[in-house]
Amino acid sequence: MTATVLAACAGLIFCGGIWAVGILGCTAARKRYRLRPRSPLATAAPTSAPGVSILRPLKGLDTNLYENLESTFAQEYPNFEILLSAADENDQALPVARELIAKYPQVNCRILVGEEVVGVNPKVNNLIRSYREAAHDILWVIDSNVTVHSGTLARSVDALVGPPNATKRIALVHHVPFAVVTENKIGSRIEEAFLNTNHAKMYIAINTAAVDSCVMGKSNLYRRSDLERVNGSLKPIPPNGVQPGPCGLQAFGRFLAEDNMIAGALWHELGDRHDLSCDVARNIVGNMSLSDYILRRARWIRVRKHMVLAPTLVEPFTESVVLSLILSWSLKTLFGISPWISIVAHFAAWIYVDLDVYASLAGHPLPAEQRWSFMAAWAARELLALPIFLFAIFGSEVIWRGRRYTILRNGEVARAEQSRSWFQRLRQPKNYDPINTEL
Known part of the structure; x- marks a missing residue:
């Protein structure tokens, strides 16, 4: 031969x-998502349902922000609180949050303003106060550009608690992103086609096979007591053990993809598993140009390159x-x-x-x-x-939320100095300094 x-x-x-x-x-998607039964927890007494703290970080006026946030106020679940956090007291999302609090006075909701810098990841810095002040052990961290069905929380708690005879304990429940386009932009349309077909297909397949952790952070449930035992080192610890040094959410502020690292830590350090509920995280895609789409895909390829x-x-x-x-x-x-x-x-x-x-x-x-x-x-x-892929694989710098980062070998990130491209440096005259003043 x-x-x-x-x-x-x-x-x-x-x-x-x-x-x-x-x-x-494809077959797992058919079985899991074509039938979404109502959870018994939706109509349970408050004392019989595990308490959940919903953490939603805010940053500006995301597309469809009012409806996104309202979807958590309207959850059919008897025992939850909502903590909305913003780093800046002048953030444009705060009036929207206050309007919803006035509309739903029966919902226990608080606004926390001011970040605590524990690392280079701005989302973690925004969330850390909510994380510490949450009243319940179960946390539902959900991005502000995501809207969910009213039964999502109840079904997700069902999956997190699991049946009493389960062979593996579930430490995290996540939801596959499903893009919803509100503006007819080419980048938005391509992002929609990607997330709703090939990405979802591979994401569901990998999580069905459960060979390793594979999680996106659009919408995740986990226990704070579990997170307080891990630090992102991915080194196994004995039952009831705790990693040395800083643990908890603050330990993941050094990663750009903190969601993936948290999931990996719960999987590898605790030896627990993840589960997908039968709900999707409806990711509202706003105004995304073609270059925005390319840079977004390149950013996460570069992050994954240094992690896996x-x-x-x-x-x-x-x-x-x-x-x-x-x-x-x-x-x-x-x-x-x-x-x-x-x-x-x-x-x-x-x-x-x-x-x-x-x-x-x-x-x-x-x-x-x-x-x-x-x-x-x-x-x-x-x-x-x-x-x-070819553009992304030969680089280690990314721009996220207007800030430039360098991806390090272990998946951590560091703030990068503002640098010029080789083309800009080539055009730079050698005999005098540039004038920054506009003429």
Whole structure:
């Protein structure tokens, strides 16, 4: 058997493995999200339901902010409080928060203003006071650009508590993001197509297989008592043990992807597991240009590169374009099948699976009036995946919320000095200093 035939066999096996992951994500989405029963906790007495503190960090006027925040006020759950935090007393989100507090006087809600700097991550700095002042052990940390169904909290607590005969304790419950576009911008449309198809498919598949931690921080439930035992070192500790040194939320202020690190710490340090409830975190996507989308995707590729290098390097080979080339070459080499036939068949099946995942999460098929615009954005996302990866993999600096960071080897971040590109430095005259004054 020649080396070419062996390579073709390996390529065919690899493609089969990626397709198996995709089918797993599709079937798991059908089982989990097409039926969302009401939890008994929705109508339970306050004394019989575990207390939950809902922590929502605020930063400016996010798209659909009023409805996003209102969705937590309207939760069908008998025992919860809401803590809304903002770093600046002049933050534009605060009048919206006060209006909702006046509208729902029966809901226990407080506003905390002023951050406590415990690291370079501004979200952690914003949350730390709410984290410490929360009245309950179960915390639901949910971003301000997310809206949820009224039954989400009850179903999520069901998943966190779990059945009494469970073999593994659940330490964190999270929700798959589902993008909702409010503005017809090209970047927003591509982000919608990405989150609602390929990202959701792979996210659900990885969490169904449960081979390792894979969590996004849009909407997560966990226990403060668990977080107070871990510090992000990912080193296992004995039962009832505590990591040495600072633990708790403040220990994760040194990471940009604090959500992923918290989930990894609960998984690897405590030996517990995660679960997805049957709800989605409806991520409201506002005005996102094409460059915004590219920089957003590049940012998280660079973060993952320094946290999980091997899986990040494999990512391009799991995308539809590269995979179709591998598959078509393998089938041509082994069976003489025309590459055009295999590429067309591959993309037809890939689109079918992606749209099926969309239907499971949305609760309905893709609307006919959105079909062509959605498919155009889907195609753009698939074609951009490899160029964005190549752009992102050769760099370690990212910009997040207007601040520049350098990603370190262990996944931590440090504030980066403002630097100019090589093109700006090339154009800089050598014989005098630049004048910053506008003429």
